[in-house]
Amino acid sequence: MNLSSKAENGALVVTVNETRIDAAVAIQFKDKMREETEDASNRVVLNLAQVDFIDSSGLGAIVAAMKQLGSDRRLDLAGLNENVERVFRLTRMDTVFKIHSSLGEALAG
């Protein structure tokens, strides 16, 4: 599970350099997110632009990553393709996360 992170505009941007977050990698994703966000101050933006598929295990791992951040820091999402967005919409998780159409929009706001 390849993640990379970079501080931008006061946020920590974590980019998923993989095409899938699925049951095969859900636990790794959660662990890597913990490592990448250890020093994050208040806001983390998860850039999913390269991801073209997530299943419910991948969704659960993203929820777990948000919970790991605790209530003082928040996790926003950016760059969801239509398949990934559908999973958030059907499970109503689009009401739990703030979802930005692009990384640019996430950092502008």
Next chain:
Amino acid sequence: MPQEKKCFSVRFPGSPRGVRRALLIIRAEIKSAEVDNDLLGRAETVLAEVLNNVVEHALDDKHPGLVEAKGEAVKTGWQFSVIDNGCPLPDGKIPGKALPRINTPLQDLPEGGFGWAMVHMLARDLTYQRRSGRNSLSFLIPFH
């Protein structure tokens, strides 16, 4: 000349990696039938949830096994069936369509329980049969 029938069958070992490889093969098979991306995405989501469920719940150390997924283009969409030799579904029934509650405090948000809800939302004609020690789940992903 009759048109070539659009169908496929994939067998794979029951593991998360096996599911991933099978989904990539299935995606390529459906794509070659010039299906639009929306149906492709809906089909992949439902198949992923059904196949993961087989691997996580039906198969275990006592029931290692092969899973078979079949698909066929029909008039109204794509018809799929998933067959495995694992344990039957609990109570011999397809799990329900309820979504887990999400209006909870942050730390209580659910990290699972979404799979069957999505299957019910995206698939039609869900049918489960247990016969001769095998599970068979079939469903339709409609064109629209």
